[in-house]
Amino acid sequence: MAAPASVETYSRLHAVLRARDFAVTCELATADSANPAAVYRHARVLAGKVDAVNCTDNSAAHPHLSSQAAAHFLTDCGVEPIVQLGCRDRNRIGLQADLLGAAALGARNVVLMTGDDASAGDHPETRSVWDLDSLHAIRIARILRDEGTYLSGRRLESAPLYLIGAVENPFAPPFGVRPRRLRSKVEAGAEFVQTQICFNPPRLREFMARAGDLGVLDDLPVLVGVYIPRSARSVRYLGEQVPGIDVPETIITRFESRPRDEQAEEGFRLALELVYAVREIPGVAGVHLMSIGGTAAIVRLIEELGLLPRPAPDEPDQRPARSRQDADRLS
Amino acid sequence: MSALVAAVERAVKRPIWGCRMCGQCVLHATGLTCAMTCPKNMRNGPCGGVLQNGHCEVEPHRRCTWVQAWQRSARLPLWREQIAQLRPPVDWRLEGTSSWENLLTGRDRHVPAGWAATQRPMS
Numbered sequence: 001m002a003a004p005a006s007v008e009t010y011s012r013l014h015a016v017l018r019a020r021d022f023a024v025t026c027e028l029a030t031a032d033s034a035n036p037a038a039v040y041r042h043a044r045v046l047a048g049k050v051d052a053v054n055c056t057d058n059s060a061a062h063p064h065l066s067s068q069a070a071a072h073f074l075t076d077c078g079v080e081p082i083v084q085l086g087c088r089d090r091n092r093i094g095l096q097a098d099l100l101g102a103a104a105l106g107a108r109n110v111v112l113m114t115g116d117d118a119s120a121g122d123h124p125e126t127r128s129v130w131d132l133d134s135l136h137a138i139r140i141a142r143i144l145r146d147e148g149t150y151l152s153g154r155r156l157e158s159a160p161l162y163l164i165g166a167v168e169n170p171f172a173p174p175f176g177v178r179p180r181r182l183r184s185k186v187e188a189g190a191e192f193v194q195t196q197i198c199f200n201p202p203r204l205r206e207f208m209a210r211a212g213d214l215g216v217l218d219d220l221p222v223l224v225g226v227y228i229p230r231s232a233r234s235v236r237y238l239g240e241q242v243p244g245i246d247v248p249e250t251i252i253t254r255f256e257s258r259p260r261d262e263q264a265e266e267g268f269r270l271a272l273e274l275v276y277a278v279r280e281i282p283g284v285a286g287v288h289l290m291s292i293g294g295t296a297a298i299v300r301l302i303e304e305l306g307l308l309p310r311p312a313p314d315e316p317d318q319r320p321a322r323s324r325q326d327a328d329r330l331s
Numbered sequence: 332m333s334a335l336v337a338a339v340e341r342a343v344k345r346p347i348w349g350c351r352m353c354g355q356c357v358l359h360a361t362g363l364t365c366a367m368t369c370p371k372n373m374r375n376g377p378c379g380g381v382l383q384n385g386h387c388e389v390e391p392h393r394r395c396t397w398v399q400a401w402q403r404s405a406r407l408p409l410w411r412e413q414i415a416q417l418r419p420p421v422d423w424r425l426e427g428t429s430s431w432e433n434l435l436t437g438r439d440r441h442v443p444a445g446w447a448a449t450q451r452p453m454s
Contacts, residue, residue: 087371092420114371114378117389130372136420143445151420153444169379174398180415181376188417196379243380243388 010163011108012080013052015313016286017192017221022279023286024307025082025194025223026298027054028074031065036073038065042295043077049299051310052080052109054194054288058089060242061121068098072105082165083107086115091131092140096150099141103160111165111194112137120243135188138166142189166190170207171200171246179210186220194288197225197238199247201277208283221285224278228291228301229267232256271301337429354425355439360413362403369396374418377401419446 009015016023026046031038046053053074055067071081083102085095102110114134118126132140140151141164148159166185170178182193198204204224211217229235232255239247251270258266271289278284291297302308337352344350344365348358351367357374358365366374370389377397380388385398404414419442425433433439442450 114373116380117370119389128371130370131423132420133371133373133375134378135375135417139417139446139449143449147445147448149445149448151443151445153448167379169381172377172379172381173383173385173395174377174381174401177377177397177401184375184415184417243382244378246383 008161009313010161011052012313013082013109013192014163016051016311019311019313020285021311022307023221023223024050024289024302024310025052025054025286026050026289027056027291028070028081029292029295030056030059030062031070033065036076039070039073040077043074043079045295045299047077047079048310049302049308050079050289051286052082054082054084054111057084057086057113057115058121059084059116061088061116061118061123063123068102068105068107071102071107075106080109081107082109082111083162084111084113085137086113087130087132087134087137088115088118088128091129092136092151094129095132095137095140096144099144099162100156100160103162107162109163109165110141111167112141112190113167116243134166135184138164138185138188138190163191164189165192165194167194167196169196169244170204171196171198172244175203175207176210178207179214179216182211182220183214183216186216190220192221192223192285194223195225197227197245197290198274198278199227199245199251201274201281203246204278204284205281208281212283217283222283223286223288224281224284225288225290226271226274226278228271228289228294228297229255229263230292230294230297231260231263231267232258234292235267268297268301272304275301275305333429333432336432337427340429340431352427352430353421354428354430354433355422356430356434357418359410360404360416360418361400362405362407362414364396364400364403366396366400366418372421373397374421419443 029042055070057067058064067083071083074081085098112134118124118128143151144160148156168182235247235255236252238245255263255266275287289298341352348365349368350365353367371378377395381395382388385394387393387395404411
């Protein structure tokens with residue numbers, strides 16, 4: 001990408017990553033509601049506990065409250081959002097509209113991804129879009145921000161300002177290609193990466209080593225996905241039903257050897273161990289925590305890990321320079 | 332004439348590579364694997380849903396298009412490095428037209444102005 005290295009700090013998360021503090025992000029529980037309270041409920045618990053929170057985009061191909069709207073409600077509670085946008089439900093016109101909309105609603109981080117296939121969801125009969133792939137989406141986010149134009153070349157009145165993220169899955173074949181794919185995402189314009197859920201630290205170590213050899217990690221913070229399972233059933237489900245998640249058999253047996261009422265605690269211990277294991281791997285800049293509906297478990301894990309208080313990066317004004325000028329001009 | 336060329340191209344490439352006639356062929360860059368056989372139309376590599384056995388998450392009975400592309404590309408004497416180059420978004424207007432003709436006329440190299448702006452030399 002031709003644009004110079006950014007001098008601007010786009011977000012709180014950006015400041016944390018730049019300071020090389022161990023970053024903590026997590027996933028917002030999905031909301032099947034038209035009431036903002038569905039987001040506020042979780043946002044209030046997460047405020048001050050994480051650096052930023054991912055608003056998923058119809059995850060697992062199930063419709064939910066939109067990621068842009070959820071992001072906006074997070075900012076109401078002082079929680080910094082990361083807006084996820086995938087390529088299944090929008091073409092290049094929709095993507096650009098949503099990127100502008102997200103930025104205008106206060107999102108300072110976006111993550112672009114391909115997205116799960118509709119066959120994984122509850123509307124398998126739908127027609128998916130697949131106009132773009134994830135690399136296209138990343139590059140288009142960059143064009144809007146750095147060129148100040150749409151993909152077509154038409155000028156924007158005011159460019160969106162956000163940190164651009166990607167996802168990568170070190171745990172899916174072809175394993176040898178994954179580090180090169182990470183490099184392609186950086187070349188397309190990604191500035192940080194969140195990985196798929198890790199149950200296999202040795203595999204991650206190998207991936208990070210190869211990515212390091214390619215020189216990808218010099219400027220790219222990698223946040224590793226860690227899931228807090230609540231039962232043997234949920235672990236088995238992830239391994240068997242969610243494409244791209246690698247759950248080693250040893251983990252499943254470890255859960256199944258426990259009585260049901262101890263499995264949640266076992267899941268918590270496993271997540272702790274995984275965070276300890278991945279943070280030792282060179283290049284890992286932070287963790288991205290996930291738990292189905294369990295915001296409390298996420299906060300408890302962060303407390304137990306001694307990751308509180310979260311760093312308070314020095315930010316004189318939450319609004320980046322360009323939009324500040326615009327706002328002053330308009331007022 | 333264009334229709335005839337397209338018909339010939341389809342007749343040749345469909346049986347061999349499962350060609351979908353996107354009209355902007357990148358077979359040489361993908362180890363002679365048609366990228367458009369990917370159910371998600373991935374033009375630049377595998378998605379994150381590839382199953383542990385290297386098969387496609389959408390069509391689990393067959394191998395992932397991009398697992399195959401990377402393997403085959405490594406065996407090609409030519410164009411091996413092209414697989415990692417960023418291919419632009421598909422121009423869907425070319426679907427069904429002959430990529431041979433589009434290659435000769437340069438039509439397949441048109442990209443939107445915003446995309447072209449990112450391809451200038453590094454500053």
